[in-house]
Amino acid sequence: MKYSGGELLLKALKDEGVKFIFGYPGGAALHIYDAIFRQKYVDHILVRHEQGATHAADGYSRATGKPGVVLVTSGPGATNAITGLATAFMDSIPLVVISGQVQSHLIGTDSFQETDMIGVSRPIVKHSYLVQSAEEIPSIVQEAFYIAQTGRPGPVVIDIPKDKTDPLHKYKYKKPAKPYLRSYQPKIKPHPGQIKKAAKAILSSERPVIYAGGGAIYSNAAKELSELNKILKVPVTNTLMGLGVYPAKNKLFLGMLGMHGTYQANMAMHNADLILAVGSRFDDRITNTPSLFAPNAKIIHIDVDPASISKIIKADIPIVGQVKDSLQALIKEIKRSKIKIDTDAIDIWNIQIDKWRKKHGLDHDLYQKKLKSKMIMPQVVVQELYNVTKGNAYVTSDVGQHQMFVAQYYHFNKPRRWINSGGLGTMGFGLPAALGVKLAFPKQEVVCVTGEGSIQMCIQELSTCLQYGLPIKVVNINNEALGMVRQWQDMNYGGRHSASTYQNSLPDFVKLTESYGHVGLKVTKPSNLRKTLEKSFAMKDKLVFIDVLVDPNEHVYPMLVAPNGSMKDMWLSKNKKT
Amino acid sequence: MKRTISILIENKPGALARAVGLFHQRGYNIESLNVAPLTDGTYSRMTVITKGTENVVEQITKQINKLIDVIKVSDLSEGEHHEIELIIFKFIKSKYNTRIQKILRKKKISVIERSDVVTVAIIDENSDFDSLVKSIGKNNIHEIVRSGGVGIHETEKNLNL
Ligand SMILES: Cc1ncc(C[n+]2csc(CCOP(=O)(O)OP(=O)(O)O)c2C)c(N)n1
Ligand SMILES: [Mg+2]
Numbered sequence: 001m002k003y004s005g006g007e008l009l010l011k012a013l014k015d016e017g018v019k020f021i022f023g024y025p026g027g028a029a030l031h032i033y034d035a036i037f038r039q040k041y042v043d044h045i046l047v048r049h050e051q052g053a054t055h056a057a058d059g060y061s062r063a064t065g066k067p068g069v070v071l072v073t074s075g076p077g078a079t080n081a082i083t084g085l086a087t088a089f090m091d092s093i094p095l096v097v098i099s100g101q102v103q104s105h106l107i108g109t110d111s112f113q114e115t116d117m118i119g120v121s122r123p124i125v126k127h128s129y130l131v132q133s134a135e136e137i138p139s140i141v142q143e144a145f146y147i148a149q150t151g152r153p154g155p156v157v158i159d160i161p162k163d164k165t166d167p168l169h170k171y172k173y174k175k176p177a178k179p180y181l182r183s184y185q186p187k188i189k190p191h192p193g194q195i196k197k198a199a200k201a202i203l204s205s206e207r208p209v210i211y212a213g214g215g216a217i218y219s220n221a222a223k224e225l226s227e228l229n230k231i232l233k234v235p236v237t238n239t240l241m242g243l244g245v246y247p248a249k250n251k252l253f254l255g256m257l258g259m260h261g262t263y264q265a266n267m268a269m270h271n272a273d274l275i276l277a278v279g280s281r282f283d284d285r286i287t288n289t290p291s292l293f294a295p296n297a298k299i300i301h302i303d304v305d306p307a308s309i310s311k312i313i314k315a316d317i318p319i320v321g322q323v324k325d326s327l328q329a330l331i332k333e334i335k336r337s338k339i340k341i342d343t344d345a346i347d348i349w350n351i352q353i354d355k356w357r358k359k360h361g362l363d364h365d366l367y368q369k370k371l372k373s374k375m376i377m378p379q380v381v382v383q384e385l386y387n388v389t390k391g392n393a394y395v396t397s398d399v400g401q402h403q404m405f406v407a408q409y410y411h412f413n414k415p416r417r418w419i420n421s422g423g424l425g426t427m428g429f430g431l432p433a434a435l436g437v438k439l440a441f442p443k444q445e446v447v448c449v450t451g452e453g454s455i456q457m458c459i460q461e462l463s464t465c466l467q468y469g470l471p472i473k474v475v476n477i478n479n480e481a482l483g484m485v486r487q488w489q490d491m492n493y494g495g496r497h498s499a500s501t502y503q504n505s506l507p508d509f510v511k512l513t514e515s516y517g518h519v520g521l522k523v524t525k526p527s528n529l530r531k532t533l534e535k536s537f538a539m540k541d542k543l544v545f546i547d548v549l550v551d552p553n554e555h556v557y558p559m560l561v562a563p564n565g566s567m568k569d570m571w572l573s574k575n576k577k578t
Numbered sequence: 579m580k581r582t583i584s585i586l587i588e589n590k591p592g593a594l595a596r597a598v599g600l601f602h603q604r605g606y607n608i609e610s611l612n613v614a615p616l617t618d619g620t621y622s623r624m625t626v627i628t629k630g631t632e633n634v635v636e637q638i639t640k641q642i643n644k645l646i647d648v649i650k651v652s653d654l655s656e657g658e659h660h661e662i663e664l665i666i667f668k669f670i671k672s673k674y675n676t677r678i679q680k681i682l683r684k685k686k687i688s689v690i691e692r693s694d695v696v697t698v699a700i701i702d703e704n705s706d707f708d709s710l711v712k713s714i715g716k717n718n719i720h721e722i723v724r725s726g727g728v729g730i731h732e733t734e735k736n737l738n739l
Contacts, residue, residue: 118592130592132591311637
C-alpha cells in the first residue's frame with residue numbers, strides 16, 4: 001500500500017493514539033481534510049473559530065494528560081490559533097498544532113493566505129517543523145509528540161505545505177523508529193546528592209511550607225505529594241495552576257497563594273524558614289516584590305526545567321528532575337534519615353497558621369448566612385456550585401474575578417479537575433476548554449464558570465457543543481462589567497471605570513443560548529440560586545447556560561499590595577490593609 | 579559585564595532564527611554574533627557576545643540550552659578563553675599612509691593591494707575596535723567589516739559533540 005502525505009499524517013496520528021482532532025478547514029488543509037474523511041480512527045471536531053480549537057485541545061490535554069491535537073489552515077487559520085498556542089505555552093500544555101501552508105513553491109511570494117506560521121509562532125512554541133517532504137511526515141509527527149510531552153511539556157507546531165499532502169504523490173508508510181535527538185535529552189533523574197541535602201534541610205526546618213504548582217499535576221505527582229506530607233505534616237499551598245494536586249479538604253491545606261491567595265497561605269510563605277517549591281515557578285503573581293519575598297526562607301526548588309530554577313528567586317537547593325521521581329526519592333531519603341522533623345516546632349507552626357486562618361481566612365459558609373445584600377454574591381455562586389456538584393465536577397473558567405472566586409471557593413480535591421488559563425490569562429478559554437474536557441469524559445459533570453465579558457470571546461463554541469452533543473453547564477457570573485479591570489480601577493485609578501462597563505449593551509444570554517439550541521436560565525435573586533443550579537444539573541443531557549446576575553460591587557480579596565509590597569502585604573477589603 | 583557564549587546548534591532550517599530570536603524575546607542583547615557549520619556540516623558553532631550580570635548570563639545559557647536544536651552551550655567567560663575577531667579595513671590607496679601602516683603593522687594582518695585600494699585583514703584578540711578605528715582616523719577608512727568575536731577555551735577544555 002502507498003499513501004499520500006495527508007494519509008501518512010493520519011496514520012501517524014493514529015499511531016500516536018490520537019482520538020480527536022480539533023480543527024477548522026481551509027484551502028491549504030483540504031488534502032488533509034479529505035484524508036480525514038476517508039478513515040475512521042480519528043474523529044474531527046469542527047469548532048467555530050480556530051482559537052476555540054486550540055483551547056478545546058488544551059482543555060482535553062489538561063484533563064487527560066494526553067496531548068491535544070489541532071488542525072488549521074494557512075494564513076488566518078494559523079493566526080487564529082496563535083492565542084491558544086500562547087496559552088498552552090505559558091502553562092506548559094502539550095499540544096500538537098498542525099497548520100496547512102501554501103504550496104512550497106509559493107512560500108515567500110505573499111501568496112493567497114500565506115503567513116509565516118513558523119516565524120509568527122516561534123516565541124510561543126516549544127518547537128516547530130516546516131515539512132520539507134511528505135515522506136518525513138510520520139517521523140516529524142512522532143518527534144513532535146515526543147517533544148510536546150517530555151521534559152517541560154509544551155506546544156509543537158507542524159506546518160505542512162499543501163503539495164506535501166497531495167494525493168497525486170504516494171509513499172510507503174513505515175512506522176518510524178523511536179525518536180532520538182542528540183540535542184534534546186530531557187534530564188529526568190534527580191541528583192541523589194541534592195535529594196540528600198533537601199531532605200536534611202526539610203527535616204531541620206521549623207516553619208516549612210510546601211508550595212506546589214502545575215508541574216506537580218503534569219508530572220502526576222499528587223499521590224507522592226500526599227505521601228510525603230503524611231510523614232511531614234506541614235502546611236501545603238497550591239498555585240492557581242496547582243489546585244487539586246493536594247486535597248483541599250486536608251486540614252494542612254492553606255488554599256491558594258499569591259495575588260488573590262488566602263491570608264494564611266501568603267503569611268505562611270512570608271514567615272517560612274523553608275519553602276519546598278514543587279513544580280512551581282515563582283511567578284510574579286506569587287512572589288510580589290522578589291527582593292522582599294520570604295526573607296528568612298531557605299528555598300528548595302524541584303523542577304524539570306532548569307531554566308525555571310533561580311530565575312526569579314535564587315534556590316538554595318535546586319533539584320532538576322521530574323516532580324514525581326524527585327518526590328519519590330525525597331520520601332525514601334526522609335524515611336531513611338536519622339534526623340527527624342521537630343514535631344513540636346511543626347505543631348507550633350501549624351497553630352500559628354490556624355490563628356491566621358481564623359483571623360482573616362476566607363468564609364466558606366457564606367451560602368448559609370443571612371447576607372445584607374439583596375443581590376447574589378459571586379462567592380456564594382461558587383459555594384453553591386460546589387455543593388450542588390459535590391465537589392466532583394471538572395471546572396473550567398475564563399479570566400477575571402469569577403476565575404479567582406472559583407480558585408478560592410471551589411475546593412478541588414483531585415488534580416486535573418480545575419482547568420484555567422493561569423499563565424497567559426486568556427479570556428475566551430473556558431467554554432472551548434470545557435468542550436474538550438467533556439469529549440474526554442462524557443459521563444462526568446463539566447462546568448464552565450465564566451463572566452459576561454469572557455464568554456463573549458468564544459461564545460460561538462455553543463454551536464459546536466450542539467453539533468457534538470456536549471451537555472456541559474455554563475455558569476455566567478454576570479456582574480455586568482469587566483470586573484477584574486474595574487477592581488484595579490477602584491484600587492489604583494481612583495474608581496475611574498474607563499472602558500470596563502457596557503452601557504446596557506449586553507445580550508440577553510438566555511435568548512442567545514436558546515438560539516444556539518440549548519437551555520438558558522437566568523437567576524437574579526439569592527433565594528433562587530440553589531434551586532436553579534439543581535434544576536440545571538438535573539438536565540443531564542442538556543447544555544444549560546445559567547446567567548447569574550451578581551452584586552457588581554464585590555471584589556476579590558485578599559489582594560497583594562503592589563508595587564513594593566511583600567507577600568504579607570495584602571488588601572483585605574477595599575479600605576483595609578494588613 | 580561582557581560575556582562570550584559558545585553554542586553548538588543543529589544545522590537545521592530555522593535553528594539559527596530560534597537562537598537569535600530567543601535573545602530578543604527574553605530581553606537580552608547581542609553585541610556580536612558569529613556562526614558557521616563545523617566538520618560534518620550537520621551542526622554549527624555560534625559565538626554570541628553579550629553583556630549581563632552573572633544571573634542574566636546564567637538565564638541566557640539555560641534558556642538557550644532549552645531550545646530543542648541546541649546541542650551544547652558554554653559560557654567561555656567563566657574560564658580562560660580567547661576571543662578572536664577578524665576585522666577588515668579597506669583604504670583608498672592614497673589614504674593608506676605610513677602612519678596608518680605603522681599602526682596596523684603591530685597587529686596580525688594580511689594585506690591585499692590593488693592599484694586603487696588596499697584591503698587589510700586583521701586577526702585581533704580581545705580587540706578594542708573603537709580605539710583602533712580612532713587611532714587610524716575614521717575618515718581614512720573606506721569600508722569596514724567585522725566577523726564578530728569568535729570564542730574558544732584557552733586550555734585543553736573543549737566544546738565538542
Ligand atoms: C483576551 C484578554 N483580553 C483582556 C484581558 C484583560 N482582562 C483580565 S480580566 C478582564 C475582565 C473580565 O471580565 P469578565 O469575563 O466579565 O470577568 P469578571 O472579572 O467580571 O468576573 C479583562 C478585560 C484578558 N485577560 N484577556
Ligand atoms: Mg464580568
